[in-house]
Amino acid sequence: MKSSPAIALALAAYASATPTYTSHKNAFNWPSTKQLIAFGDSYTFIQGTAGHPNYSFIGDALNPAFTPADLLVDRIVQNLTGTAEGGPNWVEFLTSCGVKPGLTSPRKCKKQLWDFAYAGANTIEDASFTPLHHDHTLALEKQVKQFVEYGDPALVSTHTVKKKSDVLVAFWIGINDINDLVKLRGRNATFAPLYERVQSRQFDLVKQVYDLGYRHFLFVNLPPLDRGPSPSVNASMVAEFNTILKTHADGFQKGQRDATVLQFDVNTVLNGVLDAYRAYGFKNVTGFCAAYNQPDIVTDPGKYGCSPLDTYFWYNSGHLTSRTHEIFTGELEKFLKGKSRG
Template sequence: MCSLLCPDLFLLKTLAGSQKVETKPRIAFGDSYTYVQGTHGHQNYSFIGDQFNYAYDAQTLPSDMIVQNQTATAEGGPNWIEYLTNCGVQPGITSPLSCKKQLWDFAFAGADISTEYTPLHHNFTVSLVNQITQFKEYGHATISHILPATDTLIATWIGINDVGDSSKYPVHFPTFYKNLTSTLFTSIDGLYTLGYRSYLLLDLPPLDRTPGNRATSTPHPNATQVDWYNDALRSGAELFAKRRDVEVRVFDAHARLNGIMDHPGQYGMVNMTGFCAGYDQPDIELNYEDYGCPVPLDEYFWFNSRHLTSHVHRILAEELDEWLQG
C-alpha cells in the first residue's frame, strides 16, 4: 500500500523537438471529475455527444464551446483541467480555439472504464473505452489539423466510479484492478498509434473519506481498495512507458488531497467531513446560511457526497502545474 508513500511517477524519455509539457494543449478523458459542459454536449454530462449521439462531423467539434456556470461541471465551478489550462474558467462560453493552452475535453460524467467490468450509469453514458474510440473515429482527424499529436498532452483521470461501483463485488480486488487498468492502457495505446506521445494520469482521490464513508465503520470503497487500484495504475503506467518515445506521468492526487484534508487551515478550509445541503441552489454563493450552511462553499472540501469543491480543484491544479514544471 504505497499511495501516500510512493512518489509521483516520471516515466520520461526525451522527445526531440517536443514542447515543454506544461505548455502543451490538453486532450482530456475521464469521468465527472474531469467533464466540462459543451454547447454540443449532453446536458450535465459532456462536452460533445453521448452514446446515442456518438458521431459528429468535422465542423461540429471546432464549433463546440465550453460552458462555465454553476451547473457546467460536477464541482459548481471550474474543475482541475480547466484551471490547469486556464481554458473555460470565466463564466459564459469559451471556444477552446481561443485559449493559449487549448482544452478539448471528452470526459463523460458517470463514466467507468469499460462495461466489461461495470455497467453503465445511464444508457447514454460513454465509457472511457468508448470515449477514446469515439475520439479516434471522429475527433482525431479534426483535432490533428489544429494540434500536432506530438505537441499535445493526453490527460486522464478515471477509476473513481469503477472502484465505487465494484466495491462489493466478490472478487480478488488486486487482480480485478490489474485487469481494469490493463484495459485502460490498452485503450490509451490506441492514442499512441495515432502519434500521441505525452500522457498524464491522476490516481484516485481518498474515496474512503467521503462524507458517507466517514459515517460508517465499513466504507465502500475502503482505503485498501483505493490503494490497490492506485498501485495497479502505477504498474500499468510503468509497462506502458516501455513504448518507444513516450512520456508518462502519474500524479499522486491521492496524497495531495489527503494533505489538504489533514491540514485544512493551510488552504482556507473549515469543513472536511460534510457538504452544504444547498450546494446546487442558484443563490448558494451569497445565501449559503439560508440552507443551514455555516460557511461558504469554498470552505468545504466536499461539494456533495462524492465530488470535490471547485476550490479544491483549483488547489489541486496549482500543485499539478507546479509539479509539471518541476
C-alpha cells in the same frame, strides 16, 4: 497558498520513480503545450453546448458522431452545473480555459482544452462487470472510440492540432470503477484481479491514442475516496487500485520509450490537504452543503444554513469542490513544469 513540505517530498519521490524517455526533439514541455485532451469521468467532465446536459462536452453514447464543424463551434459552459464541482474543475484551471462564467471557445484559449470525459463513466462497457449508469453514458472505451473516429480527425483536418508533440493527453478514470465494483460485489471480494482488468483495458485504450501519434500522457490516481462523507471503499482498496495503476503506467512507459508518461499522485496531495485543511481555508472536510445544487447557493449560502462553498472540501457525497480542484491543480502545474524539458 504554499504547498506542504510533506506533499512536495512525496511528489518528488513519486516522480523520481516514473522516468520518461522521449527524445529532446519532441520532449514534453508544459509551458509550450498547445492543447490538453482529456478523458475520464465526472471529475474531468466539462459541459459543452454540443454535449449531453450535465454529462459531456460533445455527444453521448446514443449520438457519438460529430463533424469537424460541430466540434469547433462547441463552447465550454461555465456555471453552477457546468462541471460536477459547482465551478471550474482541474482541466479548466490547468489550461485557464473555460474558467470564467459564460461560454468559451477552446480555440481562443492559449492552452486549448478538448474534453472527451463523460460524467458517470466507468472504464469498461460490460453489463456483467460494471453496468452503465445510463444508456447515454460513454464509458472510457467509447470515449476513446469517439476520439479515434471523430475527435482526432476533426482536430487534425482543421489544423487545430498542428503538432501532436505539443499536446498533453490526460486520463483520470477509476472513481466509478472502484465504487461500483464494491457495491456490486461487497467489501469482502477479492478486488486485485478486478482492478487488473480495469487497468489492462485502460492501457489498451491509451495505446490506441498513442498509435494516433500522441506521445505525452498524464495519469492521475484515485483521490482519498475513503475519507469522503459516505465512503463505500476503504484506504487499502484505494491504495491497491493506485498501485496497480502505477504498475501499468510504468509498464506502458517501458514498452513505449518515445512516450512521456507522467503520473500525478493526487491521493498524496489531497490527503495532505485534509490533514492540514485549516491552512487551505477549509472549515468542513467531512460533510458538504446539502443545498449545493440550489441556483442561489453561491450568492446566498446562509439561506440554507451553509458556509460559502469554497470552505468545503467536498461538494457533495462523491465530488470535490471547485476550490479543492484549484488547490491540487496548483500542485499539478508545479509537477508538470518540473517534468518539462526542452
